[in-house]
Amino acid sequence: MIDTKDRILDAAERLFAENGYSATSLRRIMNDAGVNVASVHYYFHSKEVLLEAVLLRRAEAANHERLEMLARFEQEAPDGRVTVEKVLEAFLVPTLRMAADPARGGHVFLRLMGRLHAESDLLPGIILVQFRPVLLRFAEALARALPDLSPAELYFRARLAMGATAQVFRDSSYRKWAQGGAGGSFDWQPVLGRLVSYLSAGFRAPVVDLVREQETR
Numbered sequence: 211m212i213d214t215k216d217r218i219l220d221a222a223e224r225l226f227a228e229n230g231y232s233a234t235s236l237r238r239i240m241n242d243a244g245v246n247v248a249s250v251h252y253y254f255h256s257k258e259v260l261l262e263a264v265l266l267r268r269a270e271a272a273n274h275e276r277l278e279m280l281a282r283f284e285q286e287a288p289d290g291r292v293t294v295e296k297v298l299e300a301f302l303v304p305t306l307r308m309a310a311d312p313a314r315g316g317h318v319f320l321r322l323m324g325r326l327h328a329e330s331d332l333l334p335g336i337i338l339v340q341f342r343p344v345l346l347r348f349a350e351a352l353a354r355a356l357p358d359l360s361p362a363e364l365y366f367r368a369r370l371a372m373g374a375t376a377q378v379f380r381d382s383s384y385r386k387w388a389q390g391g392a393g394g395s396f397d398w399q400p401v402l403g404r405l406v407s408y409l410s411a412g413f414r415a416p417v418v419d420l421v422r423e424q425e426t427r
Contacts, residue, residue: 214253216342217247218240219263219383222243222261222264223318223319223322223339224318226325226326227319227321229302229323230262230325231325236250263334263342268319276304279300280292280300280347280348283296283304284351290354291355293410294410295406297352298371300348309398310398320379321380323376323379324380327372327376328380332408339387349364352364359417371409378405
């Protein structure tokens with residue numbers, strides 16, 4: 211039997227994913243979970259704290275898996291420096307595996323992450339506070355894979371990569387394609403292949419010197 215706290219988390223995750231964070235009230239979550247207002251405030255105190263709990267419930271295990279994959283790839287690399295593709299794979303695979311497992315949130319959590327990237331400024335703050343060591347670890351791996359990029363350029367491209375990935379997660383059409391039709395199981399491998407191919411090309415693209423380009427016109 212699902213306990214009260216999990217019912218609240220499940221309802222919040224589903225409603226945030228469907229309607230967005232700002233458009234979802236605590237009262238709506240309460241009604242959907244079948245609990246009273248005292249229960250929500252007892253466990254979470256506020257809607258922002260509830261959102262953070264929804265994210266942590268899924269993301270902590272995924273981050274542990276990310277770090278393990280990256281460490282394994284580094285051990286397998288001759289000089290400990292993995293390719294951009296392997297860094298991206300280590301970061302994306304746990305999330306895509308989660309999307310294929312309803313017990314870990316499935317598509318609902320994936321869609322929630324996509325919506326939050328597009329609609330709320332809360333997500334970057336939560337990620338920076340709760341997952342800073344993981345982000346720094348992957349930033350270091352990317353810097354070793356792309357030594358010619360400045361930290362500012364690498365950060366810019368990482369932000370673009372996160373935005374593109376969030377758009378894929380938010381869009382339902384890729385899920386229908388990956389399922390091979392209605393009722394099919396989610397095959398995350400083709401999605402991974404497309405994302406890694408696209409994002410790695412962006413990370414490796416030549417650096418454009420806009421100032422020099424304008425001066426030569």
